[in-house]
Amino acid sequence: MYLDVFDQNDFGTNCWLLAADGSDDCVVVDPGFAADRVHEMLRAAGKTPVAVLATHGHYDHVGSAGEFCGDELPLYIHDADALALTDPRGWGSGFPVPPTPVKDVRTFTDGDRLDFAGFSIEVMHTPGHTPGSVCFLTDAWVFSGDLVFRGSIGRSDLPNSDPADMERSLRRFLTLPDPLPTYPGHGPDTTVGVERRANPFLVELG
Numbered sequence: 001m002y003l004d005v006f007d008q009n010d011f012g013t014n015c016w017l018l019a020a021d022g023s024d025d026c027v028v029v030d031p032g033f034a035a036d037r038v039h040e041m042l043r044a045a046g047k048t049p050v051a052v053l054a055t056h057g058h059y060d061h062v063g064s065a066g067e068f069c070g071d072e073l074p075l076y077i078h079d080a081d082a083l084a085l086t087d088p089r090g091w092g093s094g095f096p097v098p099p100t101p102v103k104d105v106r107t108f109t110d111g112d113r114l115d116f117a118g119f120s121i122e123v124m125h126t127p128g129h130t131p132g133s134v135c136f137l138t139d140a141w142v143f144s145g146d147l148v149f150r151g152s153i154g155r156s157d158l159p160n161s162d163p164a165d166m167e168r169s170l171r172r173f174l175t176l177p178d179p180l181p182t183y184p185g186h187g188p189d190t191t192v193g194v195e196r197r198a199n200p201f202l203v204e205l206g
Contacts, residue, residue, distance in 0.1 A: 020118025128166025
């Protein structure tokens with residue numbers, strides 16, 4: 001698997017780039033910043049982006065989505081967070097919208113499957129941090145967005161967060177197999193098992 005990350009920004013947001021072995025097509029997850037730098041990384045790796053996925057609608061995860069996608073690439077986001085791209089007040093948050101509008105926005109819901117770059121990716125709706133927060137899941141990995149980080153979890157005290165939803169989503173994360181590599185929205189990668197045993201926010205749910 002080709003896997004790379006761009007995290008050089010003030011928020012430490014991970015923009016993940018991935019492709020299956022043997023595929024020149026690439027999926028980009030959470031393009032928050034520096035669209036030109038991410039495109040440069042892909043060109044250097046000989047990869048062509050075919051789709052952009054958003055784990056949720058916060059600016060640090062979609063801020064450069066419009067610039068990155070341009071006229072060609074679609075952005076996939078949960079329907080409960082799509083309003084963040086055009087009307088953050090109506091969405092329930094004060095975060096700004098991307099400076100460049102996203103031209104092709106496509107929405108998904110829980111259980112949908114997205115087939116890109118050699119993967120069949122399942123959408124796992126995990127609200128709490130935002131109404132439309134999701135994880136992207138295959139049998140080989142999970143992108144956890146701002147649900148679970150190494151040793152921590154995402155905030156649920158923001159204007160449109162929901163602590164009760166967050167707890168339910170964390171419990172759903174804990175149904176995943178321990179060996180599963182986990183690539184979060186911020187910070188280093190981990191596994192489900194490591195977080196089950198050592199993440200204090202998850203240990204207390206056990």
